[in-house]
Amino acid sequence: MSKHGKSDTRQVLRDYLVTDLKERPAYFNLQEISSHLRKAGIRVSPNTLKTYLSRFMAEGGIHGAGRGWYSRIPQPFVLDTAPIQKLISRLRQAFPFLDFSAWSTKQINPYTQHILNCFVCLVYADPDTLPAIAEELPGYGYLVEIDPGKSDAPIAAPPGEGRVVLRKTIKKQPPAIKNAAPIEKILVDLWYESPKLNLMDPSEARIVIENAVERGRVNMAALLGYAGERRQDFSWMKTIYQLRNK
Numbered sequence: 001m002s003k004h005g006k007s008d009t010r011q012v013l014r015d016y017l018v019t020d021l022k023e024r025p026a027y028f029n030l031q032e033i034s035s036h037l038r039k040a041g042i043r044v045s046p047n048t049l050k051t052y053l054s055r056f057m058a059e060g061g062i063h064g065a066g067r068g069w070y071s072r073i074p075q076p077f078v079l080d081t082a083p084i085q086k087l088i089s090r091l092r093q094a095f096p097f098l099d100f101s102a103w104s105t106k107q108i109n110p111y112t113q114h115i116l117n118c119f120v121c122l123v124y125a126d127p128d129t130l131p132a133i134a135e136e137l138p139g140y141g142y143l144v145e146i147d148p149g150k151s152d153a154p155i156a157a158p159p160g161e162g163r164v165v166l167r168k169t170i171k172k173q174p175p176a177i178k179n180a181a182p183i184e185k186i187l188v189d190l191w192y193e194s195p196k197l198n199l200m201d202p203s204e205a206r207i208v209i210e211n212a213v214e215r216g217r218v219n220m221a222a223l224l225g226y227a228g229e230r231r232q233d234f235s236w237m238k239t240i241y242q243l244r245n246k
Helices: 006-019 030-039 046-059 082-094 105-111 127-140 183-197 202-215 220-229 235-241
Strands: 027-029 069-071 100-104 120-125 142-146 162-168
Touching (some): 006 046, 027 235, 030 046, 030 069, 069 220, 082 100, 082 120, 082 127, 100 105, 105 183, 105 202, 120 127, 120 183, 127 162, 183 202, 183 220
Parallel strands (some): 142 162
């Protein structure tokens, strides 16, 4: 443990991660904490470091944000699933054994700079089931598209239930909760889908993501892992999730 004792190491960590937490980004990971300690001349085993961090979490100084990730935000993100419940209910009724994940742009309206007036619902399911879903939903007033691409002309949502885009399930996507996509999936999908579906400008999508992850604590490990799975570069988020040395 270098020239520092255990109590010194714990105090350095407490000062850096807990006492000065308001000056730190919202999220930070184990690798960044270890790097800071090395720069301070402190060497500590991974197990000992995790023990200290567990104690800080138990005391409420920091909070877990996924595997190897921590946050200064105490309250977990609470996602409003009301805008998607009617669609979920209809899909469950029509296809009781269908495994799907759904979300709506209406769910991210509280985090936009400009209020959205037209909404799009996205449903992710096995590709073999998409044609059947596309046949079922128009009877409820939905305008349904199967896997539209960027080259397709933008379609205005009709009056009534609105527009539904069907996509195949993405490998290793964050699991849905009662068929409602979690915020970690929604934010990555929003970044990916915005240019393809003309949902909003990249600058607006970025504002939504930044506002959401600071409004409530998200699973940063799941979010960034899924971004990698979708080959989306989220390095611009480093001001949110990277420790800065004084």
